[in-house]
Amino acid sequence: MKQRRTHILEELERAQGLESMQAAIEALRDDFAVTHMVYHWVNSAGEQYGCGTYSDEWRDRYIEMKYVRVDPVIIGCYQTFHPVDWKQLDWSGKATRAFQKEAMAHGVGNQGYSVPVRGPNGQFALFTVSHHGRDDDWATFTDANREDLILIAHAFNKKALEFEPDRRPDPTSPLSPREVDAMTLVAMGYSRAKVADSLNISEHTLRVYIESARHKLGALNTTHAVARALSRGLIVV
Amino acid sequence: MLRYIYAQDLHNYPKLQRSMFRDRAEQFSHRLGWAVSVDEHGEERDEYDALNPLYVIWERADGRHGGSMRLLPTTGPCMVNDHFLHLTGGVRIESPLIWECTRFCLAPETDPRTAAALMLGGGEIMRCFGVKHYAGVFDARMVRIYRMIGSSPEVIGAEGRGRDRISVGLWSFTAEARRAVARRAGLSPEVSKLWFDRAFGRAPQPCMARSA
Numbered sequence: 368m369k370q371r372r373t374h375i376l377e378e379l380e381r382a383q384g385l386e387s388m389q390a391a392i393e394a395l396r397d398d399f400a401v402t403h404m405v406y407h408w409v410n411s412a413g414e415q416y417g418c419g420t421y422s423d424e425w426r427d428r429y430i431e432m433k434y435v436r437v438d439p440v441i442i443g444c445y446q447t448f449h450p451v452d453w454k455q456l457d458w459s460g461k462a463t464r465a466f467q468k469e470a471m472a473h474g475v476g477n478q479g480y481s482v483p484v485r486g487p488n489g490q491f492a493l494f495t496v497s498h499h500g501r502d503d504d505w506a507t508f509t510d511a512n513r514e515d516l517i518l519i520a521h522a523f524n525k526k527a528l529e530f531e532p533d534r535r536p537d538p539t540s541p542l543s544p545r546e547v548d549a550m551t552l553v554a555m556g557y558s559r560a561k562v563a564d565s566l567n568i569s570e571h572t573l574r575v576y577i578e579s580a581r582h583k584l585g586a587l588n589t590t591h592a593v594a595r596a597l598s599r600g601l602i603v604v
Numbered sequence: 605m606l607r608y609i610y611a612q613d614l615h616n617y618p619k620l621q622r623s624m625f626r627d628r629a630e631q632f633s634h635r636l637g638w639a640v641s642v643d644e645h646g647e648e649r650d651e652y653d654a655l656n657p658l659y660v661i662w663e664r665a666d667g668r669h670g671g672s673m674r675l676l677p678t679t680g681p682c683m684v685n686d687h688f689l690h691l692t693g694g695v696r697i698e699s700p701l702i703w704e705c706t707r708f709c710l711a712p713e714t715d716p717r718t719a720a721a722l723m724l725g726g727g728e729i730m731r732c733f734g735v736k737h738y739a740g741v742f743d744a745r746m747v748r749i750y751r752m753i754g755s756s757p758e759v760i761g762a763e764g765r766g767r768d769r770i771s772v773g774l775w776s777f778t779a780e781a782r783r784a785v786a787r788r789a790g791l792s793p794e795v796s797k798l799w800f801d802r803a804f805g806r807a808p809q810p811c812m813a814r815s816a
Contacts, residue, residue, distance in 0.1 A: 446656045447610055448677045449733045455805025478808075484700075485680050502808035509807075513734040514701065521679070521700045545693035571758040575697060575737055575774055582679075582699040 371398050372515065373587045376522050380585055388526060389418040395519065396420050396496075399512065402476045403497040406523040409435065409445075410490050419495075425473035437466045444483040444493055450517060452509060453479035454502070478505040482520035486528060494520030518587055525585060542601055546580040549573055551602045554593045606725045606796065607661040608803035611653060623669035624661060625649060627711040636743055652676060652683060652706070660725040662718045664711075671718035673726065674707040675738075682706075684739050684772055691761035691772040697739045703729075705738040705775070708746060720753040720788035727777045727785060728800045732807075737774050744769040754784035 372395065379391040388406065396404040405419030415435060419426075428434075435441050443456040458467055471477065476497035484492040496516065498505060509516075542550065545566070552562040563573040577589055584599075586592035596602045607620070614621040625647030632638045632648055642648050655676060662670040676682045678697050682704040685696045697704075705726065710718055729735060740757065742750075744767050750756045757773030764770050786793060801807075 446612055447658075449658070449729070449804070451804070452807040454808050457805075485677060487680075506808040517700050517734050543694040543696065545695050568760075569758055571774060571776065572760050575702065575739070575760075576693075576695055578699050578701060578736070579695055579697050583696075 369398070372519070373591055376519065376587055377591075379522065379526055382526070385418070385530060388523065392418050392523070393420060399496065401496045401498040401508075402474070403495075405495045405497070406492065406520075406527070407441075407495065408490070408492045408524075408527055409441070410488075417492075421475065422473055425470070425475070428469075428473070434466060437462050439463050439466075440479065440481050440493065440495065444481055445491060446485075447483055448485050450480065450482045450513065452505075453481070453497075476500070478502070480505075480509045480516065482517050484520050484524040486524055490528070490531075492520075492524045492527065494523055521582075522585065522587075542580055542583060542596070546576050546583075547602055549576045550580050550593060550596050551604060553577065553589065554597060554602055554604045605663050606721055606799040607659075607663050608725065608729070608800065609659050609661060611656045611659070614659070617663075617667075619667045620661060620663055620669055622647065623711070624659070624672050624709070627669050628672075628707060628709050630712060631709050632707070636745070652681070655681060658729075660722055660729070662714070662721050664714070669711055670714040671710040671722050672707070673705050673709070673722055675726075675729070676704045676706075678702045678704050678739060683741055688741055688761075688770075688772050691763060691770075693761065701734065701736040703735050703738055705740040708740070708742060710749075717789050717791075719749050720755075720785050721791060723753055723755045723785045724782070724789050724791060724796055725800075726775070727782045728796060730777050731782075732800065732804075737776050739772065739774055741770060741772055743767075743771075747771070753788045755781055 375391050375394045375398065379387060392404050392406060403420045405417060405421055407415065407417040407419070409415045439456040439458055440453065444451060458464065476499045478500055479495060479497040481493050481495040484494065486492060494516065548566055549562060552565055557565070559570050559573055563570040566573065577592070580596070581589060581592040584592045584595045586595050597604065609617065629642045629646055629648035632640045633642050640648050640650060652674065658675045659672055660675065661672040664670045677700065678685065679700055683706050684692065684704050685698065689696065708722070726738060755775065757775045759771045759773045762769055762771035786796070
């Protein structure tokens with residue numbers, strides 16, 4: 368991931384309030400150079416909130432009209448876990464077409480890509496990028512940024528879960544001894560082959576240990592994960 | 605044909621659904637003797653089927669189940685992290701880029717190419733949905749089948765001996781592995797892509813174009 372994006376997400380992780388999510392999403396929208404970026408949360412009770420760059424009018428209108436029941440992105444992604452391009456969804460119904468027309472009149476792009484996030488206790492969130500542009504350009508964009516968008520979607524959800532009033536203690540487990548070993552050796556600057564050899568595991572398995580440690584540390588890449596593990600005292604070099 | 609169906613939509617394919625859960629009972633309860641629960645209709649289900657997993661299913665010409673596997677994100681409850689931590693060195697395999705693949709099942713007397721077709725389906729998902737690895741639990745008998753279709757997992761840990769050996773493994777899917785599996789399945793990438801689009805809708809640019 369690019370340094371700028373990593374930096375924005377590091378700030379997000381340190382932040383204490385909902386307004387910090389708004390600042391982060393605006394900065395990321397600019398960095399990705401897309402028209403809109405939105406994080407939208409729906410819990411099991413049907414309550415919703417989020418942050419993003421859609422206009423206030425569109426957001427208020429969406430809530431007032433209960434468009435969460437019409438929006439094909441919500442309907443198509445609810446309870447699923449694969450990212451979707453908006454072109455893959457069903458926009459054919461009469462109410463849906465009217466909704467789409469209105470959304471576009473409010474500045475929502477003709478293109479969109481949404482990453483669903485399945486959280487604890489029926490919590491559900493969607494992270495969306497939307498843009499005005501041609502199909503082929505959009506396909507190139509989503510293909511190049513898919514992984515970053517998935518990681519960012521989960522970073523936002525992690526932050527949002529911190530703000531749940533009755534949330535349970537952080538379910539994120541500390542690093543296991545094997546992960547600590549792997550991260551320590553990586554931090555010491557050994558090559559992956561050497562680390563895998565020292566731990567008597569394949570490089571393939573090592574990649575997965577590093578990837579799961581990265582996720583638990585809320586980091587965006589290995590370098591970032593190592594820095595974070597060091598600063599939290601989880602590994603000692 | 606290959607179907608990709610979330611649990612919430614299975615009811616639209618009653619014959620496929622019924623025969624899949626019955627074939628799972630046949631494989632996991634009767635043949636392998638796993639301690640799984642089979643209901644009064646002879647269908648095997650566990651708690652993970654209730655979490656709206658995504659099934660990749662080979663459907664036979666008569667609409668019945670030929671083989672299947674079950675996918676879940678590792679960021680939520682899943683078998684590997686809930687029950688097999690002792691086989692992963694205590695590591696919770698947890699990432700939005702790693703999905704779990706379990707209940708790999710083949711119907712009795714199914715087309716011999718079914719296993720490879722399922723692997724091909726798994727590969728389409730990896731490529732199009734940004735999945736880097738699958739983690740899965742499998743028994744000794746599957747080791748040979750995976751090798752045969754050219755998609756052997758990396759074993760992280762195992763327990764038990766002989767036929768009772770249970771392993772946790774990881775799959776990645778290189779372009780070469782994908783070609784090997786497609787050859788084994790006897791399926792063209794175009795047909796596979798068509799089935800994928802039928803399930804998930806057609807995205808602006810065929811993601812197939814990249815790897816040609």
